[in-house]
Amino acid sequence: MDSINERPIEEHEKETLHSPEITARKSESIMVAEQGSGCEGLCAAHCKIFRGIICRSIQTVVFSSRLNLLMPFGPLAIVVANLTNHHGWVFTLSLLGIMPLAERLGYATEQLAFYAGDTVGGLLNATFGNATELIISLYALKSGMTRVVQLSLLGSILSNMLLVLGCAFLSGGIVFNKKEQVFNKATATVNSGLLLMAVMGLLFPTVLHYTHTEVNFGKSELALSRFSSCIMLLAYTAYLFFQLKSQRNLYVSLAEEEEQSGDNLEDDESPNISKWESVIWLIVMTAWISILSEYLVGAIEGASTAWNLPVAFISVILLPLVGNAAEHASAVMFAMKDKLDISLGVAIGSSTQIAMFVIPFCVVIGWIMGRPLDLNFQLFETATLFLTVIVVAFLLQEGTSNYFKGLMLVLCYLIVAASFFVHVDSSS
Incomplete structure (x- = not known):
């Protein structure tokens, strides 16, 4: 005994x-x-x-990243907002203050992902990486700025699919220039299908509006958007069950397969903080981001006037660059370590989550709050999203990546950014 x-x-x-x-x-x-x-x-x-x-x-x-030197800009933005009416400065300082918080949010998520595996880790990265966009959108929705909600979420999808994924492919291709990096083709195919479904959900209300074929003008479009949002939320819930329970073996990354077979013995990384420390830091960072987001949203229109920049450009290009700081850093870091499945889960998984969960969720929340947020993102914006999804789907169909594919995606993002710089958003 x-x-x-x-x-x-x-x-x-x-x-x-x-x-x-x-x-x-x-x-x-x-x-x-x-x-x-x-x-x-x-x-x-x-x-x-x-x-x-x-x-x-x-x-x-706090003290392990040089980007955290920008953290004092957050409290400074609150001071400037309470003492002056310079919306341009408030917006700039809030933007700079949120940037390190978004990056540290991604860091805490990565630490938590060590305890969860690659598949759940990629999902966690996408979820908490999108927390910034969701918080900003909810504050904008509360303020009645429904167009800012639409444009900022659209910009997050475009930024993740073109800029974040492009930089990951480009950096990974440069580091491993002697070989072609591979990723789980089945995962990419399912995500591409979900993104096309999201485009369908956005396309029909837009076409209904511009062809003037609504049964009740102004009401049918909104009713269709709310119905489609509920369907998209149901589809995303089914996708999570499919990914985490039903077909979990389909989403085992190539890196996990190598670890299970014993071929990847050189990778001896370990988390720097414990699981509960990661959870506490996630709560703290999310709360601080929510406080700064209120000041950021309140200064958007004033910053547009002060800088003489279109609200569409600020919402589609500038806001997502800050909100996607966590995804950008994570995707590039994992690609340079030849863990492309996690990079893909962060970039494409984040886009899928915004398109299939965050956007429909905001429509439903707007419904509850009495805000008429619909899925009609206007013709120019919907066409941009449709072409982006098609380009990315074609580049992912082989299951391989290299630096040239990454360069193509980054250059496509520059074209999109230039297009929104000269685009006048009539609805705003």
């Missing part, structure tokens, strides 16, 4: 032996235990361990 009881203890000791965090906690508890005894010594030991964990966590998350 003694030998049976000792086995789990020995195995547990072997598992925790190589954990630097647990080793540090043990050494701290031994040091503090020598200084006191009884309940007081135990409380002092726990307090010192807790303080040590907090200090290490802050040092790892």
Whole structure:
């Protein structure tokens, strides 16, 4: 009986032996235990361990990135907004303040993804990477700026599919220029199909509006948008079940297959913070982003006037560049490590989530709030999205990537940005 009881203890000791965090906690508890005894010594030991964990966590998350030097711009934006009426400065400072928060949000998500695997990790990256866009959209919707909601979400899709994915392909192709990188073709095909379904949901209300074939003018378009949004939410829920439960083996990345077969022994990465630390940082970053988003949205129209820039260009190009900072950094980093499945899950998965979940969700929330948000994104914007989805679907159909494909996507994004710079949005 003694030998049976000792086995789990020995195995547990072997598992925790190589954990630097647990080793540090043990050494701290031994040091503090020598200084006191009884309940007081135990409380002092726990307090010192807790303080040590907090200090290490802050040092790892806050002081490990040079981009965090922009964090003081967030509080400065709030001060400027309360003391002056310079909307251009408020918008700029809020934009700069949100950028490191979005990047750190992605970092905390990556740390959490270490405990979840590549498939769930890619989904987590896409979900929390889109938290910035969702928060900004909800504040804009609350303020009645439905057109800003449409344009910012459209810009996020375009930015993820062209700029983020293009930079990932380009950087990965440059690092691994002697070979062609590969990814899970089945995953890319399913995501391309969902994006085409999203384009269909946006296309019919737009065509209905411009052909003047509505049964009840102004009402049928909105009713169709709300019905299509519910269908798209149902389809995305079914996709999550398909991805995580029903056909989970279909979404096992090539990197995970190599790890399971023992071919990828050189990759010995480990998380820098614990699972619960990652969750706490996600909550803190999301709350701070939501505060700055209110100031950012309130200054959009004033910034458009001050800078003499179209609201469409600010919403489609500038806002997504900040909101997609997390996805951009994650996708490029994983592509340079030859983990293209995660990069694809972050970039294309994020676009799919915005198109199939965030946009329909905002329509339903607008319905509840009494805001007439529909899926009619106007003809120019819908055509841009349709062509983008077609181009990306063609480039993904082979299941391989190289630097030239990445360069093509980045150049396509530059064309889109230039188009919105000279485009006058009549609806706004």
